[in-house]
Amino acid sequence: MPFLNAMPGAITQGIIWGIMAIGVYLTFKILDVADLSVDGSFATGGAVLVSMVTAGENLYLSMFCAFLAGCLAGLATGLFHTKFGIPAILAGILTQLGLYSINLRIQNDMANLPLSYMKYKYPITLRNINQSLVICAVIAVLLIAILYWFFGTERGHSLRVTGSNLEMARANGINTDNNKILGIVLSNGIVAFSGGLLAQYQGFCDVNMGRGAIVIGLAAVIIGEVIFGKIFHNFALRLLATIIGGVVYYVVITLVLNFGMKANDLKLFTALVVGFFLGIPYWKNQISQKFSRKTYSDKEEVIENA
Amino acid sequence: MLEVKGLYKTFNPGSVNEKKALNGIDLTLNEGDFVTVIGGNGAGKSTMLNMIAGVYPVDRGTITIDGVDVTKLSEHKRAKYIGRVFQDPRMGTAADMWLEENLAIANRRGKFRGLNWSISGKERKEFKEMLTSLDLGLENRMTTKVGLLSGGQRQAVTLLMAVMNHPKLLLLDEHTAALDPKTAKNVLALSDKFIEENHLTALMVTHNMRDAIAHGNRLIMMNEGRIILDVSGEEKKNLTVEELLEEFAKLSGSEFANDRALLAN
Numbered sequence: 159m160p161f162l163n164a165m166p167g168a169i170t171q172g173i174i175w176g177i178m179a180i181g182v183y184l185t186f187k188i189l190d191v192a193d194l195s196v197d198g199s200f201a202t203g204g205a206v207l208v209s210m211v212t213a214g215e216n217l218y219l220s221m222f223c224a225f226l227a228g229c230l231a232g233l234a235t236g237l238f239h240t241k242f243g244i245p246a247i248l249a250g251i252l253t254q255l256g257l258y259s260i261n262l263r264i265q266n267d268m269a270n271l272p273l274s275y276m277k278y279k280y281p282i283t284l285r286n287i288n289q290s291l292v293i294c295a296v297i298a299v300l301l302i303a304i305l306y307w308f309f310g311t312e313r314g315h316s317l318r319v320t321g322s323n324l325e326m327a328r329a330n331g332i333n334t335d336n337n338k339i340l341g342i343v344l345s346n347g348i349v350a351f352s353g354g355l356l357a358q359y360q361g362f363c364d365v366n367m368g369r370g371a372i373v374i375g376l377a378a379v380i381i382g383e384v385i386f387g388k389i390f391h392n393f394a395l396r397l398l399a400t401i402i403g404g405v406v407y408y409v410v411i412t413l414v415l416n417f418g419m420k421a422n423d424l425k426l427f428t429a430l431v432v433g434f435f436l437g438i439p440y441w442k443n444q445i446s447q448k449f450s451r452k453t454y455s456d457k458e459e460v461i462e463n464a
Numbered sequence: 465m466l467e468v469k470g471l472y473k474t475f476n477p478g479s480v481n482e483k484k485a486l487n488g489i490d491l492t493l494n495e496g497d498f499v500t501v502i503g504g505n506g507a508g509k510s511t512m513l514n515m516i517a518g519v520y521p522v523d524r525g526t527i528t529i530d531g532v533d534v535t536k537l538s539e540h541k542r543a544k545y546i547g548r549v550f551q552d553p554r555m556g557t558a559a560d561m562w563l564e565e566n567l568a569i570a571n572r573r574g575k576f577r578g579l580n581w582s583i584s585g586k587e588r589k590e591f592k593e594m595l596t597s598l599d600l601g602l603e604n605r606m607t608t609k610v611g612l613l614s615g616g617q618r619q620a621v622t623l624l625m626a627v628m629n630h631p632k633l634l635l636l637d638e639h640t641a642a643l644d645p646k647t648a649k650n651v652l653a654l655s656d657k658f659i660e661e662n663h664l665t666a667l668m669v670t671h672n673m674r675d676a677i678a679h680g681n682r683l684i685m686m687n688e689g690r691i692i693l694d695v696s697g698e699e700k701k702n703l704t705v706e707e708l709l710e711e712f713a714k715l716s717g718s719e720f721a722n723d724r725a726l727l728a729n
Contacts, residue, residue: 308579310581310582311578311579311580311581311582312572312577312578312579312580312581312582313577313578313579314582315565315568315569315577315582316569316572316577318558318561318565319558319561319569322558322559322560322561323554323555323557323558323559325550325555326555326556326557326558326569327540327558327569328539328540328543329517329539329543329546329548329556330543330569330570330572330573330625331540331541331543331544331572331573331574331575332540332543332569332577333538333540334540
């Protein structure tokens with residue numbers, strides 16, 4: 159059963175991309191901003207990790223620097239968006255494009271860099287998939303715990319309000335520009351961190367490794383929502399749903415590859431699936447509007463004795 | 465408490481869409497003043513409130529709140545001094561956050577938001593008491609998403625959020641215009657109660673002349689970006705809608721044109 163044998167690997171990759179998808183969740187779901195810089199910052203994370211480790215730096219320090227490099231990329235997008243007034247999508251595309259050159263520089267003008275397992279003995283690797291799976295799962299749980307704490311703080315709350323209602327946020331003294339920047343910085347930091355994880359797992363980094371990351375991230379977010387949206391209401395569980403969404407995505411990919419789909423067709427397959435699921439809320443809305451033409455305020459509970 | 469001097473604002477200057485919204489507004493509010501604002505379509509009522517709140521930068525003029533010159537302060541920095549309720553009930557609250565979370569956000573207006581827990585147990589108790597005083601049964605729905613409340617309930621909550629930490633100035637921008645008549649009446653009564661209990665200084669834009677006369681201690685009428693009438697005290701109490709319309713025609717040389725006001729009166 160080649161399919162079952164491939165499962166632990168698919169799950170591990172799913173968790174790594176699920177961690178990436180949590181970064182996408184922060185911008186797309188919480189801040190209500192579609193940030194495309196992640197395609198670039200994912201590769202940046204991988205590039206920083208591999209080039210630092212091969213230069214003899216400590217692995218953990220290298221992972222931290224990968225995170226910081228992603229934060230910087232996010233800062234660029236955040237500034238483009240808030241201080242230059244560029245729409246978020248375009249700001250992300252600009253960063254993504256610029257990062258391509260930066261990533262090549264980090265990789266010393268090579269399109270990809272190998273990370274020799276024999277030489278550096280890092281813990282997350284294709285050579286020991288079960289161990290990698292456990293470590294990645296632990297990292298995912300830790301990340302969820304940290305974010306759960308953060309979004310329970312005053313600052314985290316103000317980030318949620320910024321995404322939910324800009325006018326109300328400002329009227330209540332929240333600096334929405336700074337919060338958007340902070341959210342995009344954090345998001346890209348997480349994305350770059352997961353890029354570092356993937357570079358370890360596959361044993362190399364590639365300047366194109368982030369291509370389509372935003373779409374895979376969205377796929378994970380949406381799959382998580384479709385499966386668990388009705389039962390997971392707690393914030394930590396919603397993040398967990400995103401990780402599981404990433405895992406489901408990779409399991410399905412492994413499945414369709416086993417059924418004979420060409421690997422080169424995968425991106426088309428993903429784009430169509432994500433496009434379809436993104437359309438669902440719109441269609442739902444259209445259908446419900448057809449059946450009832452109701453405005454939001456009238457006819458509902460009238461205030462008594464106010 | 466509030467001092468507006470020589471305030472000018474032109475939108476889209478130099479284009480075909482140029483609109484002179486404010487043409488030299490001078491307005492001083494004493495502490496405890498509750499001023500109602502009326503005027504025709506495009507008179508600049510909402511623009512004036514938005515300028516005071518800092519939504520747009522001013523072209524010319526100064527705005528001082530309680531001795532602090534806020535003219536150059538950004539909207540979120542000014543929020544420290546100002547509580548606001550908008551016309552659209554959806555605008556004043558975050559729909560996909562809980563009721564208690566919305567209240568906690570308002571409770572931190574003007575304070576630094578750090579890494580402390582977003583709602584304390586003590587706050588929860590206080591919020592519960594405040595909601596109980598609204599008498600809408602909301603005290604049992606603290607963990608309901610605000611988007612699930614009715615328009616009137618949301619407007620009552622926004623009002624509570626606007627006054628809960630005693631702002632220097634309360635801005636009500638046609639905050640009952642989107643509600644049905646009965647709900648509008650109740651929200652208006654609630655506004656009166658809050659303003660009186662907390663001794664707030666308030667500006668209330670309304671399209672309803674009767675309301676403008678019945679509420680507050682002072683009334684101003686605007687036309688083409690200017691204040692054309694300012695009455696207070698006994699004189700204001702004795703006003704009638706007919707007198708106001710006459711006064712408007714005399715001062716502006718035109719008919720009072722406000723679609724909603726004509727329908728409402």
